[in-house]
Amino acid sequence: MAAVVSTMFLASCADDVYDPSKEPQTPPAENPFGEGFAAPDGFGWTMISPVKLNVEVKDDFNGQYKYLIEVFATNPLHDEDATPIAAGVANKNASYIAEINVPTTIEKLYIRQTDPKQRKEVYARAVPENGGSMDCKLYYTGVDTKATGNTGSAFEAAKRAGFVEPAHKDSEDLKPLYDETKIIPEVPAVSDGYVQYNPGALNAGAKFIIGTEYTEDAPFKDILRVYGDNGRATVFVQGVWDLSASGKKLTSRLDIYIMNGGKIIGTSDFTIEPQNTLTIQSGGSIESKGGTFNLGCSTKVYGSIDATNVLVNEGGAPEIYIGENGNIKVTETARFNNAQVFNYGVLSANKLEFVNTTILNKSYIEDCEDILINGSQIFNYGDVKFNGTLATNNNTGTASFINHYQATLAGTTWNNGASVYNDGLIQLTDFYNTAVGEIYNSCAFIIRNEFTFVNLILDNGSITSDWSKTTNEWLPVPNITCNQKVNVKMKNSSIIKTDNFTLGNSPNSIVGEQGDISMIKARQFTLNSRGKTSISGNLVFEGKYAENYPSWQLDVTCATTGYDESKHSIESCSGIINGGNEGGDPSDPEFPIIVEDATNYTFAFEDNWPTYGDFDLNDIVTTIDKVTFAQHEDGSVGVYTLNGTLQAVGASKKLGVGIQFLGFTASNVVELKGIVEGVTSNATPINFESNQSNPVVIICNDAHRFIGNSENDRSYVNTLANNSNNKNGVKFEISIEFKKGAVKPKDLNINLLDLFVISRAADAKTKRTEVHVAGHAPTDLGNTKLFGQGNDKSSAEEKRYYLSSENLAWGVVIPTDFAWPLEYKNVKDVYTNFVSWVTSGGKENKDWYNNHNGQVFKK
Known part of the structure; x- marks a missing residue:
């Protein structure tokens, strides 16, 4: 080990014309996780996956107008606070193409399409594990065999x-x-x-x-x-x-x-x-x-x-x-x-x-x-x-009711299971079919109160309540309640229209099949089971979920809209059941498109590099709270604004914080403004740091002073519980106006935002000491002479930065509003899944940061 360190040290000296006799070597410190603890080779400590999006729309306007495409990390139909992490346009002539970064824990992205008549649909699409390419077609891609008129399909199904x-x-x-x-x-x-x-x-x-x-x-x-x-x-x-x-x-x-x-x-x-x-x-x-x-x-x-x-x-x-x-x-x-x-x-x-x-x-x-x-x-x-x-x-082997074209079954309550095949009209107050018999409906089920089923096929069929002469529409079934595992297939412009759709068991499958699109129209959709329900295929779900269910419980990949907002008209044997939202006059989206990504990213650092510290990940804690940018019609960024907060300083020495931008050059910038250390107005111009290849903004040179301590007061801030020196984090803002056409949204991705700590200021002989997130190289003003010293095993030749000989890191980006450990509390003890995440190379417990033992700083 000593020979390797010595060789790396001499190589760096030769590069910097450095005399080792003028500065002592930094010895390694004890591993804070215990002897023998290491991360596997190749582990980059990333909790963020790169994704390449290719979004294709079904253009109903023959390329005359553009569709607005917005990308969300949560479903905007059910998360009122959801903001897009990316946006752009598409039509038949061009797909929307973007490169974004998402937390590795996110299994789905939600893509909202707004057509030229301002009608919105949301599509959920699975994110490939560890990132990759996502080809998203915002329409049904199955075989289209459009049915015309009444095909007698229920009767044929009964024979089969x-x-x-x-x-x-x-x-x-x-x-x-x-x-x-x-x-x-x-x-x-x-x-x-x-x-x-x-x-x-x-x-x-x-x-x-x-x-x-x-x-x-x-x-x-x-x-x-x-x-x-x-x-x-x-x-x-x-x-x-x-x-x-x-x-x-x-x-x-x-x-x-x-x-x-x-x-x-x-x-x-x-x-x-x-x-x-x-x-x-x-x-x-x-x-x-x-x-x-x-x-x-x-x-x-x-x-x-x-x-x-x-x-x-x-x-x-x-x-x-x-x-x-x-x-x-x-x-x-x-x-x-x-x-x-x-x-x-x-x-x-x-x-x-x-x-x-x-x-x-x-x-x-x-x-x-x-x-x-x-x-x-x-x-x-x-x-x-x-x-x-x-x-x-x-x-179910023998009990059946086959209702032919123009035939009618009318009554109060259907009770218990049987196979039902309907090409005509079934009109009841309640329908309780709780066994495993098949219901095949190719015309009209009119249910005035409650509908319960297990296996349901709709082929140009409808399930509604009565016709309202007051509103001139088919009313929704008040309640569809199923306590058995259900299997639903819908095709050829079928519809279920209800106030409340409740499933009490699982797994459940609801699939839209061939022909014109079908619809589930539910004011509220509720799951009372912990199993999985999937809704997919040639289908639009129009309505609202009772809560924002996790993807393991509700997997919806078909088009979704708010209640009464879908553009699709649904017509069955009883006429037009859903007229569809006609929208406004067609037009292109307004430019610039404003993207306001409110995803929280927490940058947590140890300041002792190149040696290990106590690994409480709280020496500097900084969050990026929101990124906003205006996007021109050509897809380039106009004005970009970054809002962040210095949240905690858990060190007793003077520390600074800076940001190195890796996706663009200073020559692409028209104007730079901000609120940083010593600047209190948005209108105040600031400068990029001199003598840097990449644009660098220094947020503060003294984190203690910036967060509110008096000059030379190095007391901890927001890392000790109930400490009188705790205070609110201090916010900063950077606003950059780019030359038109020069910078794309992908150039501003979080993986190209290198927030770093200055743990020692430069002096006449030595460049400053910087601590970066694992994998990011220091700025031009950072000291590389410490590469290979202490516990560090960085190598410019190998493009390996800020990783130790045990592949441990000094800085990480956590893609959420992270609760950092209290002072002197090792992260592995506070977050018990942390060790598994590290030793598995990030494959296990990807959400380790969501479960702690309470020994964290609470804002």
Whole structure:
């Protein structure tokens, strides 16, 4: 080690014509972090990443105007204090290109685009780890397959999911089998009689007539059956057949036709079992009052069934067909179990239950209080209306509701999970679908109060509340609340419009897909889970988050705007849901563009270089509080203003503070003004330091005096707790006007701002001693003869500066308003993650400066 130091020392002497006999060597000091502690080779102590931005816009004005591009470190939609760290313009002819620096802890940049009509959108884009290039396209780049009109996509999706619709009975090939005029046989002139000595028994092939002579006052009451084990008989009911006797059952093989004017009545339970068939002609009826009509056979209803209760399925799987003029009306409960229902007429019940049943509704299911879909499938082409609750059994494998184009489901509450496919209108007060069934909406969901889902696909579909005649718009759903992990896909100009969108579990995925852009419009978006929610793709989020969620909790990469501020118009089957912000008259941005970057940077120094100190990082603490500059149309900087504060002096010797600007030359400067030591007015010209290759401004030559101590008072300031000498930091300002076109914003990046400490003034023999942030070379007036002395291992040949033999630094830039350690408190003890950050070469605990043990100076 001694030989290396000696060699470096002699080399520096030769360069400076320095006689080592005139000045003693500086011995190394003990490592403040302990013997053997070192940072890995190549670690530069940087907490700031360089980023090259290339921002491309989708130009709706064919290059005629420029878009304003602003870059933020926090989301300006939700951080009212956010200020841009960079800005510029772009259009179809030129992207916005910039070089900026951001803290390594920042995972996203927020790019705000203001179009020529002054409409704003914000896009979040991930920052590459450790910096690099960011190509940001502020538009959806997926495959565009624009849909036109209603594509029946929900119906197709239901088929893909395995929900097979039963054959339509009004199709050309099946219609003859259900044509009332063709399927009801002619009543014979004479009725066949009973088998001799067997009342009620009919021979196979018999045609039995219950004639009009049987009235309600004198009805027919026999129980009919087919004699023997084979064959069938036909029964024509022209009068009244009374099956009121308790427990009466038609168990045989009868084909029953209730003719126009004919009627079966019952005042208690009665049953028609599966071996029979039942056809009710127009004008014919079944009236069951008081008990339950148990229907187990295939039935065609062209007339009516009017009952207190109906139970379909007595051991079979009957087909129930309701013709165009037919109806089944039940005052209490109608239960269809293991059946197929084809409704071309009217089906109503106070409580309508479908259990393992397939329903094809071509007309009206109405006047229901409650509907149960238990393992059943409803294919709706007509209207389904209920006043209470539509419930399912959470059986997502079979429970489904397929609502076709122009079909309607209207009611109060949907409860429990099922798969829902909608090409028509669903209108409810509350929709609670909390299982894992799929909701596929290609038209309109109108929800007046609360909407809950798990898996949702919108294809030119909308979720809103009612239409307001007062405001002439679709109102938002008051609450969308989901406590399960949700998966949402939106495409082809779909929209969710709500006052409150709350997710209570995670992870959640909301993705915009192909076609015209889709929209989530939420006055407030709330996450109650600690997991991750991502919103991305061909989508605009219009609204506000309940709080500024961290990126690990909310990852939004689609376009975002304030509520009612998006330029996008969204139109679904129910018309224009969102008209879009029309903006003002198009124009270019006003120049100069003012960038006001309020990012805080703390420069913290040890003053003992080239030997180690106590590493409390408080000998000089200076912050850069704000940088403001005016940017010309050509992208160059006009007037640049730097505001800073000398925050603390934790040293007992005289120290100075200066700034070396590495990105421009003094010849590019028109005027230099400032507030620095001895200068108290913004209008007072100051000078760059003489004999410097780079522009250098000295903030102060005596930090103690500048911060407020009396002359020659070297007491600590703002490094001891509750000390009477503590005081407010002292502010300084530097304002530079540049020649137009000479200096770009990238020339003023924080990595080109070299704030340094003067720990020993120059004398007649020796240049001044400077302490710089790791990696920055001293100014021309700095003493390089101390390179390689003490603990230092700087080398001009290797462009290695202010790093020790253990790769430790004397000065660091911390990209935040840093709470520095109290006097005599080693930073590694105060900030327990500091050691891990250093020894990992900056890969771990990048935010080490956010967690301390309280032994810090509190302003």
